[in-house]
Amino acid sequence: MLYWALVFFVLALIAGLFGFGGIAAASASIAQILFFIFLAVFVVSLIAHLVTGRRPPMA
Numbered sequence: 001m002l003y004w005a006l007v008f009f010v011l012a013l014i015a016g017l018f019g020f021g022g023i024a025a026a027s028a029s030i031a032q033i034l035f036f037i038f039l040a041v042f043v044v045s046l047i048a049h050l051v052t053g054r055r056p057p058m059a
Contacts, residue, residue: 005034 008031016024 002035002038005031005038007031008034 008027012024012027012031015027
């Protein structure tokens with residue numbers, strides 16, 4: 001999912017460079033939404049791993 005956020009970000013940069021304002025704004029907003037979804041999924045999985053993934057050290 002982070003890959004697609006980066007793809008839309010690059011697309012927004014290229015479109016903005018060539019002056020396509022509508023396409024650049026749409027791509028930037030899609031990239032921003034995908035990035036925040038990725039960030040939320042990452043935080044949830046990190047918390048889940050910390051809660052359930054720890055094992056006691058071997059003696």
